[in-house]
Amino acid sequence: MKSHQTAQTMKPATAAKKLGVYLEATPAEFQEGVVSRSELNALQTDPPEWLQELRRTGPHPRPVVAAKLGVSIAGLARGGVTEPLTTEQIDALKKDSPEWLQKERATQAEVRKEAVRIKEKNAERAEQSRPPRS
Numbered sequence: 001m002k003s004h005q006t007a008q009t010m011k012p013a014t015a016a017k018k019l020g021v022y023l024e025a026t027p028a029e030f031q032e033g034v035v036s037r038s039e040l041n042a043l044q045t046d047p048p049e050w051l052q053e054l055r056r057t058g059p060h061p062r063p064v065v066a067a068k069l070g071v072s073i074a075g076l077a078r079g080g081v082t083e084p085l086t087t088e089q090i091d092a093l094k095k096d097s098p099e100w101l102q103k104e105r106a107t108q109a110e111v112r113k114e115a116v117r118i119k120e121k122n123a124e125r126a127e128q129s130r131p132p133r134s
Contacts, residue, residue, distance in 0.1 A: 007036045007037065007038065008036065008037045009034040009035060009036050009037075010034065010035050010036075010037075010040070011034065011035075012026070012030055012031050012032070012033065012034070012035060014035075015030075015035035015039075015040055015043075016030075016061075017061070018040060018044075019040070019043060019044065019051065020055065020060075020061070020063070020064050021051065021054045021055065021060075021061065022054070022058070022059045022060060022061045022084045023061075024059075024084075025054055025058070025059050025084070026050070026054065027050055056087065057086055057087050057088070058084065058085060058086035058087045058088075058089075058090070059084035059085060059086050060084055060085060060086070060087070060090070061084055062076055062081075062084070065081065065084065065085050065090060068087075068090050069090060069093060069094065069101060069104075069105070070105050070108060071101065071104040071105055071107075071108050072104070072107075072108055072111070075104035075107060075108065076104075078100065078104065079098070079100040079101060079104060080100070
């Protein structure tokens, strides 16, 4: 009995997330279809003009906006940013550097520092619990 290998597909929302773009800004044919794994790989390795433009100018989804601003997604929400932003809007926010953005960047820096500290502590613990080599 032969098994048929079917192409793995995903919803457009999943593909957009993997590509780091805002689904509603993608072309209609992308939004209405399904994307196979091979199509996704092709989009990643040789992005068409629409994808390059979206990545360059936006609008960008929240994870991308948060990364570009150096804050968490929750920090964006606390700052009142709930909609996708364009690269121009992100640059304007960086330039204006509102108080909420400064505070969220500081919070994010502390979170990263704490994550490094915990990772080092766990590595040290793992090293100490290893039996000596003979």
